[in-house]
Amino acid sequence: MGVQMFGIEKLLTENHSKQVDTRCAAPRSPLAYILWALRGLGAPVGILAVVAFALAIAEIVVYRQVGSLIDRAENGEVTRFFADNIVFLTLLAGIIVIAKPGIVFLQSLLSSVIVGPQSFALSLGRSHATALGYPMAFFDRSSAGLVTQKQLQAASALAMVVSIGLNALIPLVAFSLAMALTLASAHLLLALVAVTWILAYSLVLRYLLPGIRKTSVRRAEERALVGGTLTDTFANIRAVKQYDHHGAESRHIADRLRAWRTVATGYGREVTILRTTLALLSAMGTAIIIGSALYLWRDNAASLGVVAAAAAMALRLSTMLNTAAFNLLTFFSEWGTIENALDVLAHPHDLPEPVSTKEPVGAGSIEIRNVSFTCRVSGQDRLREVNLEICPGEKIGIVGLSGAGKSTLLSTLLRFDDATSGVVLLDGVDIRDIRKSDLRQQITVVGHDPGLFDRSALENIRYGRPDASDREVFLAARRACADEFIRHLVDTDGREGYAARLGERGVALSQGQRQRIAIARALLADTPVLALDEATSALDLETENRVLDGVMDAAEAKTVLIVSHRPSTLTKVDRVLEMQSGRIVAANCFDKSRTHKREPLAPLRRITC
Numbered sequence: 001m002g003v004q005m006f007g008i009e010k011l012l013t014e015n016h017s018k019q020v021d022t023r024c025a026a027p028r029s030p031l032a033y034i035l036w037a038l039r040g041l042g043a044p045v046g047i048l049a050v051v052a053f054a055l056a057i058a059e060i061v062v063y064r065q066v067g068s069l070i071d072r073a074e075n076g077e078v079t080r081f082f083a084d085n086i087v088f089l090t091l092l093a094g095i096i097v098i099a100k101p102g103i104v105f106l107q108s109l110l111s112s113v114i115v116g117p118q119s120f121a122l123s124l125g126r127s128h129a130t131a132l133g134y135p136m137a138f139f140d141r142s143s144a145g146l147v148t149q150k151q152l153q154a155a156s157a158l159a160m161v162v163s164i165g166l167n168a169l170i171p172l173v174a175f176s177l178a179m180a181l182t183l184a185s186a187h188l189l190l191a192l193v194a195v196t197w198i199l200a201y202s203l204v205l206r207y208l209l210p211g212i213r214k215t216s217v218r219r220a221e222e223r224a225l226v227g228g229t230l231t232d233t234f235a236n237i238r239a240v241k242q243y244d245h246h247g248a249e250s251r252h253i254a255d256r257l258r259a260w261r262t263v264a265t266g267y268g269r270e271v272t273i274l275r276t277t278l279a280l281l282s283a284m285g286t287a288i289i290i291g292s293a294l295y296l297w298r299d300n301a302a303s304l305g306v307v308a309a310a311a312a313m314a315l316r317l318s319t320m321l322n323t324a325a326f327n328l329l330t331f332f333s334e335w336g337t338i339e340n341a342l343d344v345l346a347h348p349h350d351l352p353e354p355v356s357t358k359e360p361v362g363a364g365s366i367e368i369r370n371v372s373f374t375c376r377v378s379g380q381d382r383l384r385e386v387n388l389e390i391c392p393g394e395k396i397g398i399v400g401l402s403g404a405g406k407s408t409l410l411s412t413l414l415r416f417d418d419a420t421s422g423v424v425l426l427d428g429v430d431i432r433d434i435r436k437s438d439l440r441q442q443i444t445v446v447g448h449d450p451g452l453f454d455r456s457a458l459e460n461i462r463y464g465r466p467d468a469s470d471r472e473v474f475l476a477a478r479r480a481c482a483d484e485f486i487r488h489l490v491d492t493d494g495r496e497g498y499a500a501r502l503g504e505r506g507v508a509l510s511q512g513q514r515q516r517i518a519i520a521r522a523l524l525a526d527t528p529v530l531a532l533d534e535a536t537s538a539l540d541l542e543t544e545n546r547v548l549d550g551v552m553d554a555a556e557a558k559t560v561l562i563v564s565h566r567p568s569t570l571t572k573v574d575r576v577l578e579m580q581s582g583r584i585v586a587a588n589c590f591d592k593s594r595t596h597k598r599e600p601l602a603p604l605r606r607i608t609c
Ligand SMILES: Nc1ncnc2c1ncn2[C@@H]1O[C@H](COP(=O)(O)OP(=O)(O)O)[C@@H](O)[C@H]1O
Pocket: 140, 375, 382, 400, 401, 402, 403, 404, 405, 406, 407, 408, 409
């Protein structure tokens, strides 16, 4: 268990100490990425490499010694063979019966029990943790299915690359080197043939493998797109069923599969050419080595033992090379898979953490100065010179047509989107000087999407503040009017109330119930600033009223921003702003004579820029 867990435990420590988040992106070259993903696994990987090397050398030693045994048998007295060679035979038996199985055991243990599972877990865990730190813009333009698919593909590809590298390629290199040296000690001609053979093999690989790697990258992309499309279909299964688009969806996936098949077939053709060329080379190499050894023996330049050892080694190397062809193909295809996934694995964290950090005092005052935000991809101005001052504890309503920039304004507060120009100050501190984790402990935004996990109601609410007690969770749920339906929840496994799971994205709940859970979570987070972005839009008027009363109760001293289209919601705020095309175009002044929240606000006045 201890051995099984150490990689994952290490990951948890890394995440806990925020090493991954602040480290920014992973390296962008495949080799550097593999080394980065395997950090912490150096010792077992190193030992495994040495063991694999040793195993290949042990094999050569055995072949060579069996050759000398034949020479001894041929030249010595037959009846005294065992007595004369007792030490030699014992050593040889020791190598064959004890050392080799022992090394195989060690190799297998390290490879299958430690390095294999750990490399998969470490690389997937690290890529997941790093991806959590990518900017929101990355997730806005990448489908969740594609990101998941690429992370999974890359993790299994990485485990495969490591396994093949250690278990097949290192032994092959070691075996080839040791064989060349052993043959050189018997006769230089044999060594020359072996070296030419290995060089020819390497040349063919060098010529054909880069093309195969490139095709693998494309094949991995097409495969990930197939996976992404499958996920997208099932994520929107309601729409598929509603519009009875089973046929269209099948055609859609068939188009993707056809694109994948075209690339996969091209890959298959390249593979066939490579494997056939290598098989031919391997057969020729074996024949030439055995032929040369026999030729030398005929001319008394080599003993029978040398012929036997050379033949055994050549046959073994030929088998190894045939397997190696297959292994190398897999190695390079998997390498291509990792290369293809690097856009997802090693995306830059383009909102760097500040060098010197400052902490806001937690009062909740916000000042937005000349903030503009232009979309980097489309060039669209989503915010234009927005200026706004909000006092601690003020309650602000934001209205405006859909697409006016209300959600974008709230995103800039959390630095989900960084303003292109201008500054946002929280309690007088530029939010770019506040660590992201600190900033998000100051401001909570409940967005359009409630963001529910397929976990229990309790866990979903506690997500707002993991150290909150059960009582605090229940209180937040009551204030958000969520307690009343949570108590009656029963999930498909019979778990009840707060223990009931909510299903993927809260599928087991109505939209209004999901929104109330999201609000309960935000209330529990208890930050000085709370923003509700159309967060009660799915509730009936009466429930919305009760939820907002609960929110205002809990957030009496907090700064609250409410984006809403409903006039009833806006009776609870001190001030209303109207947005249009990325600007604040109208506002009503704070009316000191308005003593009760239910009294109407002063009418909106247009702001002239
Ligand atoms: N993730 C996004 N990527 C690119 N453009 C976006 C994104 N989200 C919103 N927009 C664009 O930004 C503008 C403002 O959107 P938004 O702030 O969501 O408006 P509102 O919340 O007022 O309805 C819209 O024109 C919209 O098309």
